[in-house]
Amino acid sequence: MNSLILLFIGIILFLGAYSIYGGFLAKKWGVDSKIKTPAHTLRDDIDYCPASAKVLLGHHFSSIAGAGPITGPIQAAVFGWLPVYLWILLGSIFVGGVHDWGALFASVRHEGKSIGEIIRVNIGETGKKLFNFFAYLTLILVVAAFTDICAGTFAFDPAAPENLTGARAGTASILFIILAMSFGYFVYRKGASLLLSTVIGVALLFGCIYIGYQFPVLKLSKLTWDIILLVYIFLASTMPVWLLLQPRDYLCSFLLYAMLAGSVIGILIVRPTMVIPAVTSFSVGQGSQTQYLFPMLFVIVACGAVSGFHSLVASGTSSKQLNSESDTKLIGYGAMLIEGIVAIIALIAVGYVKDATGTPAQIFASGVAEFMSKFGIPTSLGSVFVILAFSAFALTSLDTATRIGRYMFQEMTTKEDGSTTILSNMYVSTAVTVGLSALLLSFGYQKIWPIFGSANQLLAGLSLLAVSAWLAKSGKDNKMTVIPMIFMFAVTLSALALVAKNNLLGGNLVIAAIAAVLFILAIVLIVTTFKLFFGKKDKNTHKASA
Secondary structure, three states, rough: OOOOHHHHHHHHHHHHHHHHHHHHHHHHHHHOOOOOOHHOOOOOOOOOEEEEEEHHHHHHHHHHHHHHHHHHHHEEEEEEEEHHHHHHHHHHHHHHHHHHHHHHHHHHOOOOOOOHHHEEEHHHHHHHHHHHHHHHHHHHHHEEEEHHHHHHHOOOOOOOOOOHHHHHHHHHHHHHHHHHHHHHHHHHOOOOOOHHHHHHHHHHHHHHHHHHHOOOOOOHHHHHHHHHHHHHHHHHHHHHHOOOHHHHHHHOOOOOOOOHHHHHHHHHHHEEEOOOOOOOOOOOHHHHEEHHHHHHHHOOOOOHOOOHHHHHHHHOOHHHHHHEEEEEEEHHHHHHHOOOOHHHHHHHHHHHHOOOOOOOOHHHHHHHHHHHHOOOHHHHHOOOOOOHHHHHHHHHHHHHHHHHHHHHHHOOOOOOOOOHHHHOOOOHHHHHHHHHHHHHHHHHHHHOOOHHHHHHHHHHHOOOHHHHHHHHHHOOOOOHHHHHHHHHHHHHHHHHHHHHHHHHHHHHHHHHHHHHHHHHHHHHHHHHHHHHHOOOOOOOOOOOOO
C-alpha cells in the first residue's frame, strides 16, 4: 500500500470533518462569540489571561501532543497498519475531537473550571470527589514519568562521551526557555508585534537548536536533570501564563509544524510503501502477556485518536486563556485533527521500515529523517532534530501537567462555600504536587506505569460523561458525546478487566488491584449518573450552567 494515499486521505477527511462536522457541533452546542470568556471575566494575568487563537493553539497543541501520537500508533502497529489507521481517522473525528472540544467548551461555560467541577455541577459532589481524586493521582504519575523521560533524554553518560544527543537536547531546551520568557515579556509587556516577534522568535528557536547541537555544554547526569526539572516545573506552574507557558508552547509548536512539513514533503517525494502487514491477528502475545485488538488497540493508540489527558489540558489551562468562544473549534477540535496527522505520519514511519527496532521515538526519528533526507537534509541532522522536537514536547506536557495538578489540588482543598485554606495557596498546592511526584519518582513510578493507558482512557470516558450530563441539563443534543462515551467505557472496562486478569495470572498483584479499583470507580460514576437522570438526585447537585 502506498502510504502517500493514506496521508492524502487522512488530510482530506480531517479538513472535511473540521468544516462540516465541526460546523454541525458548533451549531448544536450553541457556540456564541458574543459571550465573554473566563479569560476576560476572571482575568488575573496569572492563570486567566486571554490569548490570540494562534498562540493558544500553539499552547494547547504542544501540551496535548507530547509523545503520545508518536508512541501509540507505532506500538499498536503490532495489530497491523489498517486497524490503527482506521481508528486514527474515526477516533480523531468522532471521539477525540469531540472529547477535546466538548471538555474545552464545557469548561469555558463553567468559569474555566476543571472537569471535576463540571461533574459537581451537573452530576453531584460525590462524582466530583471521585473524579478529582483519580485524575489528580493520574497527573502525579504523568509528572513523575515525564520528569524521568525528560531527564533521561537530557542526560549525559561519561561512559559514552561520543553520544552527545542528551547534552544537545538539554542545552537547546534551556536556551529555549530563556527565549520564550523574553518573547512573552516583549509581546505582552512591551507591546511588540506578534507577527514580527514570531518571525524573530522562530528564527532564534532554530538558533537555539543550532547552538545546542554545536556547543552541548550541559553534560549533566540524569539525577542532576531530575532535580533541575523538579525545580523548573515548580517555577513554571506558578509563573504568569503570559511569561512562560503561552510563549514557550506557541514557539514550540513551530517545531512540530516544521517536522510535519518536512515529513509530508519527504513522503511526497519518497512515496513509501507500507511493508508491514495490513492486519496481523486479533490477539498477540502469549499467556499473561496476551493482548487483544479489542480493547487494547484503542488503549494503546491513545493520543493518536483520543486521550483523557487532553480533557485535563482543555479544562485546566486552555479554557482560562480562551479569547472567544468561536476559538474553541480551532483549539479543541482542530488541534486533535492535527494530532491525527502526526499519528498517521508515525504509522507511516514504522510501516516503511520492516523489522524496525528501538524505542518508538527512535523509530519515528529514523523514518522521518529518511523522508527529509530526500530533499537535502542529512539523515544524522534530521534524526537529531526530531529527537530534539520530541524532547521539547515531552517537556511541554510535563510543566502543563504540573500546573493542571496545582489547579486540581486547589479545587479539592477549597471549601464548598468557596473559602480557601492554606492548602489552596498556589505555592503550597504546587509544592505538594511536585513533592508527591518526586516521591513517586524516587520509589519507581515504573511499577504502576503499565496501568496508565487504561487509566488515561477511563479519564476520557469520564470526561465525555461530564460533558454529556452538562449538555443534557442545558437542554442540548448530546448524542455526539453519549455515543463516544459508551464506546470508551466499553473499551476501558474491558481493558481494565483484561489488565487485572493478566497481571493476576502473572503474579503482579499491585497492578491487578489498581485495575480492579479503577473498574469499580468507573461503575460507581456510571451508576451515579444514571441516578441523576432516572432516580434520586445527589443532594449536592446544583443547577448547571447554560
